[in-house]
Each structure stands twice: as structure tokens, then as C-alpha cells.
Amino acid sequence: MSAVDTSTPSAVLPKAVPLTPGRVSWQREALALVVGFALLALLPLVITDSYSRHVLIMIFIYGVVASNWDLSLGYGGVFNFGHLALFGIGVYAYSLLTKLAEMNPWIALVVSGLIAVVAAVAVTVPILRLKGIYIILVTFGFAQLVMQVILSQSDYTGGTQGIVRIPTVTWFDHNMVRDAKFAYFYIALAMLGASTVFLRALVRSRTGISIVALRDNEEYAVSRGISLARQRLITLAASAFFTGIAGAFYAAYQRNASIEVFGMSLATIILSMVLLGGTSTIYGAIIASFVLTVFSESMADFGAWRPIITALLIIVVMLVYPSGIMGMLKSASRWMTRSRNG
Amino acid sequence: MALLELVDVAKSFGSLKAVDGVSFSVEAGEIFGIAGPNGSGKSTLFNVITGIPFGPDRGMIRFDGEEIGGLSGNRIARRGLARTFQRETSFDGLTVFENALMGLSFGATKMPAAQAHEATAEALTFVGIDFASFGRLAGELSVYQRKCLMLATAIAMKPRMLLLDEPASSLTKPEIEASVELIRRIAGRGITILLIEHVLTFLMSLSQHLLVLNQGSVLAMGAPRSVIEDPRVIEAYLGTRRAA
Numbered sequence: 001m002s003a004v005d006t007s008t009p010s011a012v013l014p015k016a017v018p019l020t021p022g023r024v025s026w027q028r029e030a031l032a033l034v035v036g037f038a039l040l041a042l043l044p045l046v047i048t049d050s051y052s053r054h055v056l057i058m059i060f061i062y063g064v065v066a067s068n069w070d071l072s073l074g075y076g077g078v079f080n081f082g083h084l085a086l087f088g089i090g091v092y093a094y095s096l097l098t099k100l101a102e103m104n105p106w107i108a109l110v111v112s113g114l115i116a117v118v119a120a121v122a123v124t125v126p127i128l129r130l131k132g133i134y135i136i137l138v139t140f141g142f143a144q145l146v147m148q149v150i151l152s153q154s155d156y157t158g159g160t161q162g163i164v165r166i167p168t169v170t171w172f173d174h175n176m177v178r179d180a181k182f183a184y185f186y187i188a189l190a191m192l193g194a195s196t197v198f199l200r201a202l203v204r205s206r207t208g209i210s211i212v213a214l215r216d217n218e219e220y221a222v223s224r225g226i227s228l229a230r231q232r233l234i235t236l237a238a239s240a241f242f243t244g245i246a247g248a249f250y251a252a253y254q255r256n257a258s259i260e261v262f263g264m265s266l267a268t269i270i271l272s273m274v275l276l277g278g279t280s281t282i283y284g285a286i287i288a289s290f291v292l293t294v295f296s297e298s299m300a301d302f303g304a305w306r307p308i309i310t311a312l313l314i315i316v317v318m319l320v321y322p323s324g325i326m327g328m329l330k331s332a333s334r335w336m337t338r339s340r341n342g
Numbered sequence: 343m344a345l346l347e348l349v350d351v352a353k354s355f356g357s358l359k360a361v362d363g364v365s366f367s368v369e370a371g372e373i374f375g376i377a378g379p380n381g382s383g384k385s386t387l388f389n390v391i392t393g394i395p396f397g398p399d400r401g402m403i404r405f406d407g408e409e410i411g412g413l414s415g416n417r418i419a420r421r422g423l424a425r426t427f428q429r430e431t432s433f434d435g436l437t438v439f440e441n442a443l444m445g446l447s448f449g450a451t452k453m454p455a456a457q458a459h460e461a462t463a464e465a466l467t468f469v470g471i472d473f474a475s476f477g478r479l480a481g482e483l484s485v486y487q488r489k490c491l492m493l494a495t496a497i498a499m500k501p502r503m504l505l506l507d508e509p510a511s512s513l514t515k516p517e518i519e520a521s522v523e524l525i526r527r528i529a530g531r532g533i534t535i536l537l538i539e540h541v542l543t544f545l546m547s548l549s550q551h552l553l554v555l556n557q558g559s560v561l562a563m564g565a566p567r568s569v570i571e572d573p574r575v576i577e578a579y580l581g582t583r584r585a586a
Binding site (some may be wrong): 018019021022023138206209210212213215216217219220221222223224225226228231280 | 394414416419420427431435436439443447449473476481495496499566
């Protein structure tokens with residue numbers, strides 16, 4: 001485009017403008033997603049021990065929580081530090097629904113996700129007109145409030161003792177305990193797959209694009225008819241559904257609920273995954289959940305040095321590649337394309 | 343009937359009266375210019391009309407016969423009143439195409455995806471952004487290109503009225519000339535234009551009516567030629583001649 005080109009339109013517009021100029025087409029992305037998840041589905045054929053499968057299941061759970069946080073934090077630019085509280089709400093909602101209300105565990109999984117959505121809507125209302133540090137304060141306060149409510153209702157929640165022997169999901173007559181975590185692996189993978197498809201479809205939609213528009217320039221977005229309140233509500237509610245389900249699945253898998261899910265330790269790990277992976281990508285958070293968990297596990301022999309080495313790795317990567325692992329992969333892809341073209 | 347009508351509109355920040363009892367009306371289909379020295383309240387006036395980021399403290403703003411003074415910014419925009427900003431503004435994390443798509447998706451006219459896609463491409467090419475730039479990130483564009491993109495997102499909204507806030511600022515002479523031509527073409531689509539500019543020659547070449555603001559109040563209003571010859575306008579722009 002020349003600096004002052006004001007030529008009339010019809011002469012330059014080609015017959016078929018791609019649906020998403022400058023972006024990977026949805027067909028290519030869908031194909032890559034199917035291939036990626038098909039490869040993950042084959043993992044239990046080569047990874048047969050229950051410990052390694054447990055690590056993979058935890059990666060999938062972390063991947064769901066981190067990628068959903070990327071929706072609100074990365075795409076939406078909303079510093080929601082109450083995201084892990086939504087995970088905790090999923091944990092306790094499932095535990096209480098299955099243990100006290102004796103609800104079917106599969107139904108409880110979905111209902112727990114919906115309860116997390118309701119909680120997200122409740123926390124969104126006071127932050128609708130807030131920015132930056134004030135959103136952090138309110139959402140952090142929300143997480144503390146939820147934790148205090150759970151602690152205060154110890155007759156039902158077990159307080160600091162937590163809840164044990166939580167009913168788990170069943171699959172017809174399949175023995176969930178003695179299959180070396182085979183069934184849990186596929187349930188967790190299906191959850192990650194559903195969450196990823198949901199998130200990618202959302203961020204590629206016009207609603208998803210409007211979420212980024214609001215992040216980039218709030219006043220400009222409003223001047224184009226975008227409702228700040230409505231889109232922020234959608235962002236937080238959408239990021240809560242699978243986070244709540246992940247919490248519910250975590251409770252069903254571990255068969256216990258502990259107040260530790262509200263602690264800073266887990267929140268720091270998940271936030272590291274979002275940032276290390278590269279924000280506003282969804283895939284980055286999932287890849288980082290693999291990288292960080294596997295790296296941390298491989299450092300098991302280093303004892304107390306393990307978290308220190310992991311933290312140093314994160315700092316180095318963020319300094320060299322502020323756009324994280326996805327930024328690194330994009331740079332590598334561009335370099336390979338340039339090399340191929342000479 | 344006037345498309346936009348303001349009666350005794352005011353906006354204060356503490357003791358500062360940024361807009362002080364402004365009244366005027368804009369007829370459908372015209373280009374209406376607003377001039378004034380820096381700090382005269384031009385941009386604040388745009389802000390209170392569009393509700394972005396704030397509405398008026400008092401007065402009545404009527405658009406297409408309906409009061410819009412108390413509405414939120416996005417609702418006013420959806421009624422067909424679009425605006426641009428003084429500084430080149432874009433959604434930097436989105437592509438050029440996605441920027442324009444935003445204007446269309448939440449504007450006055452709702453349309454199915456395929457039609458929206460076509461209309462987005464049309465709005466972009468109308469302002470002179472060629473197909474090769476559709477996939478570029480908006481943040482990579484030059485100042486002039488981003489100003490054109492801002493106009494494309496506004497046009498994509500299918501507005502009835504467009505408020506242009508200093509479209510010539512930060513542009514070179516050829517770019518200003520191209521902007522004048524582009525604004526004429528936009529008006530040719532039947533869009534009423536309210537134009538702020540402190541460069542009088544720019545306003546004179548486009549406006550059918552001219553209003554001059556000074557310290558938040560209307561100093562003069564009428565045909566452009568008579569307005570700029572008004573001694574009060576000359577004084578506001580150039581100051582008084584010192585007695586010999």
C-alpha cells in the first residue's frame with residue numbers, strides 16, 4: 001500500500017479474500033489439532049507405568065487450567081488472580097455434590113463447571129469498571145474469601161482437614177483402580193481436547209477478536225460498539241467452565257479435596273505455565289504445562305534445588321524470549337522458511 | 343430535521359469549564375466543521391457527544407430525534423454515531439482485517455458472516471488499504487495507514503454520522519491532501535460528517551458550516567468564509583494587535 005493511496009476499491013479486491021487473512025486457516029488448525037491429540041492418545045501404548053501416566057494426567061489438568069487462564073489474562077488482559085479459586089471451587093463443588101448430595105459423578109463434573117461459571121460471573125460484576133492493580137486486588141480478595149468460606153464451613157468441607165474418600169467417576173464395569181490409570185488418562189485427555197477446541201473456537205470467533213480489541217484499546221473498542229461489561233463477563237465466564245471441570249476431575253482423580261488448591265504455590269506454577277508458554281496463544285500454556293512438569297520431574301534428584309533451577313529456567317526463557325515458548329517456535333519457523341527460500 | 347442537535351451542553355473538570363453551554367445542530371448529509379485553538383474544548387465536545395469516555399454534565403444531545411446524552415458509548419455507537427480519535431489508534435494485536443471486522447460486527451447493522459467478510463474487505467479497500475495488507479498486524483502500519491484503518495473500522499459500522507477528531511494531525515502535506523479527498527468520498531456515501539480540526543485551511547476546503555470554539559464556548563458559527571473573517575475568531579487565533 002502506498003503512503004497516500006486512495007484508489008477505489010473494486011480494482012484491488014480479489015474475488016476470494018481468505019476468511020482469516022494473516023492467520024492460520026481453521027481447516028489447517030483443526031487438522032493439526034486432530035493429529036496432535038491422536039499422537040497424545042497413542043502415548044499409553046508406549047508409556048505403560050502408572051507413575052508416568054499420573055504425570056501425564058496432571059499435565060493435562062494443568063494444561064486445562066493454564067490455557068483457560070490464558071483466555072482471561074492473555075487475550076482479555078484481565079489480571080484475574082482469582083483463577084485458581086475457580087479451580088478450587090470445582091474441587092469442592094464436585095466433592096460436596098458427590099459425597100453429600102450423592103450426585104452422579106459424571107453429572108457432578110459438568111455441574112461443578114457451571115458452579116465455577118456462576119462464581120466467575122459474581123466476581124466479574126465488581127471488576128467491570130476497574131483496571132490493573134484494582135482487578136488484582138479484588139480477584140485476589142475473592143480467592144481468599146472463597147477459601148475462608150470453605151474453612152468456616154468445616155462441618156461440610158472438613159476445614160483444614162479437607163475431604164477424603166470422594167466418589168470417583170466410573171465407566172461401566174471397568175476397574176478404574178487397577179488399570180494403571182489407563183481410563184483416567186483418556187478422561188483427562190478428552191477434557192483437555194474439549195477445552196482446547198472450545199477455547200480456540202472462541203478466540204477465533206468475532207467475540208474472541210472483540211476480547212482482544214478491548215484489551216488493546218478499551219475506548220476505541222467501545223467506540224466501535226463493543227460492550228466492555230458484556231465481553232468481560234463472557235471472558236471470565238468462558239475461562240471458568242473448563243477450569244471448574246478440571247478442578248472437579250482433580251477431586252475425582254485424587255479422591256480428596258484440600259485447601260492447598262487455594263495456595264500461592266499452585267497459582268505460581270500455573271501462572272508460570274501461562275507466561276512461559278507465551279500469552280494469547282492457548283497452545284503455549286498447554287505446551288508449557290508439558291515442559292515445566294516434565295522438567296520438574298526430571299529434576300527430582302536435585303531435592304531443594306529443583307524449584308530454584310526451574311525458576312531460573314523460567315527467568316532465562318522470559319528474558320531471551322518474552323513471548324515465551326510459542327514465540328520461540330514462531331521464530332524457529334520463520335528461520336526455517338527463510339533458510340528454505342535461500 | 344437535524345440529525346444531531348446539542349442544546350446547552352456543558353462539561354466541567356473541577357473548576358475548569360471544558361465545554362460551557364454549547365448549542366448547535368448538524369443537518370443530515372453535510373460536513374460540519376468545528377475549529378478552535380488548542381484547549382478550546384473541541385475533543386471534550388466529541389467525548390461528551392459520543393459518551394467516550396464520559397457524557398455531559400448538563401444539556402441535551404439528540405441524535406436522529408432521540409436523546410443520547412445518558413447512553414453508554416457502545417450504545418451510542420450502535421445507533422450509528424461513529425468517531426475517530428486524534429491520535430492514530432488501532433487494535434495492535436489484531437490484523438488489519440480483524441480491525442475492520444470489529445467495526446462491522448458490533449456496529450449499527452448486523453449481517454451474516456459471509457456478508458460481513460465481504461463488507462469488511464470493501465471498507466478496507468475503500469480507504470485505500472490493499473489486499474496484501476489485510477493480514478498484517480495493525481501495529482506494523484504507518485501513521486497514515488493507521489488513520490485510514492481507523493476510518494475503515496468506522497465506515498464498516500455503517501454509521502449515519504462520523505465524528506472525525508483532527509484527521510490531519512501528524513500527516514505530511516500529500517497525506518493531508520489524500521485525507522481531504524477520502525473524507526469527501528466518505529461524505530459521498532451519504533454519511534454526515536462532524537469534523538474537528540485546528541488547521542483552518544483543512545476545514546475551509548471541506549465544511550459547509552463552521553463553528554469556532556474558544557474556552558469551551560461557541561465563539562462564532564455559520565458559513566465558513568464569514569466565520570473566519572469574524573474579528574473575534576481572528577483574535578482567538580492570532581491575538582489582538584498591539585496599539586502603536
